[in-house]
Amino acid sequence: MQRSDLPVYIQVRDQLWLWISEHRLGGQERLPAERELASRFNTTRVTVRQALGQLEAEGKIFRSNRRGWYVTPERLEYDPSRDIGFYNTVSEQGYTPSTETLSKELTEMPSWLAEISGLPEGTPVYHVLRRRSIDSRCVLVEHNYINPVNCPGLLSQDTDHSIWELLRETYNLHPSKRQIEIYPQALTGIEAEALGVNPGSAGLYMQRLTLDTDGNFLEFDREYWVHDALKVSVQADQ
Amino acid sequence: MQRSDLPVYIQVRDQLWLWISEHRLGGQERLPAERELASRFNTTRVTVRQALGQLEAEGKIFRSNRRGWYVTPERLEYDPSRDIGFYNTVSEQGYTPSTETLSKELTEMPSWLAEISGLPEGTPVYHVLRRRSIDSRCVLVEHNYINPVNCPGLLSQDTDHSIWELLRETYNLHPSKRQIEIYPQALTGIEAEALGVNPGSAGLYMQRLTLDTDGNFLEFDREYWVHDALKVSVQADQ
DNA sequence: CTTAATATCTGGTATATACCAGATTGATTT
């Protein structure tokens, strides 16, 4: 290519996006193969990949391991301060949620969680690891650490749906104070593997601490989201 | 390299991080040049850059255009629902904030903002564009759209410090309801340029709508953060 | 029809190399 004074990969990026828009490619539609694009834009695969990487960073396309590149669907609007949870949020916005429980166990509270919860290290906690999808695209893995004092026998329940609904309806638990932390964080290790993305992919980390009205530890939650799948929307009145 | 069954760039990533940790390289210290690293790890620059890109995605290192790679300082803890603002937040955490006003003007409300604010298109608004730094590293560019009804003559004030302090102390304005949106978003165009990062770099977008107690439009704010500079921490009581 | 083996398509990783452009440094001139 070349021609303009702009870098080739920027030109490819923009033309490719134009092409996607013109063809009205929507949620999860597949792009032509990299080699195909390289020859179409008369450049090399390396440069095409740079352009694809840009569109990926912008959240416009995403990749599925060795299967190809796809157009990213609209972001999910998610309010972590409300109680409606993943399942309802996704449904309300017209998508199909699904959840797989990867592991669940009763374990002893590690030191970092002891510090956060205010309970002594070694206190029993439930630990549930789940992978959640929107329209069969994996978008997050979630670690739930739940205080068993309030919900004995939780692990024998079905954890493939909303845990919060379980806590509310079966155990009559209600959260009071929460502290939420959110920041961009690359997906690596088991999170990247569980989501089927390349290690180092952009992600969003979100953690929530939930206490009951007396300030006792109810639940701690760590979520690792694919970076382009959600928009956090918080209502903060004062 | 090679040797292990792990990809070379992963090995380089990990060894490089080990090396950084061992040498206790801290905030904004410079790494050896890419060519130097390539020969040290006995591989090519392309592969080294892949490894550097991983550490960058993890927020562990950052680049400064054609100057080199540096170790990322600790993230700033930032609560967008509180009123203390950038300047105080940074100072409180032991860093040195600074702000440059890139442009300020009285303009007419564009349609997208009219929709958000509930005011008619073309209504006069102040528009202030600022670049803010922590310890001389640019970390965000910010667009402020402010309702001049409440603060006539704002633009002749000094906008290199806290605008909110100005509004509070000079104009006696107090926010009430706000809506905050946060999501990962690559930095492109003027934001990338203003921050001196490559187009397509990972970033965090944050917008805030602030109304007064009567529900009138006070201010709208769009912030484009470098992805590794902050940790959003929200206290949400219910 | 189902299952298993195989070919093929896809992105993932890697090497080698080249030149460009901004940033920095050092020498030279004023």
Add this chain to the structure above:
DNA sequence: AAATCAATCTGGTATATACCAGATATTAAG
């Protein structure tokens, strides 16, 4: 001492090429 210029160092972009490994489609066998 200050300003100017040139050399050099740095990351940024680009081409060409190769092989690997997982995913998918095709074919052959049961």
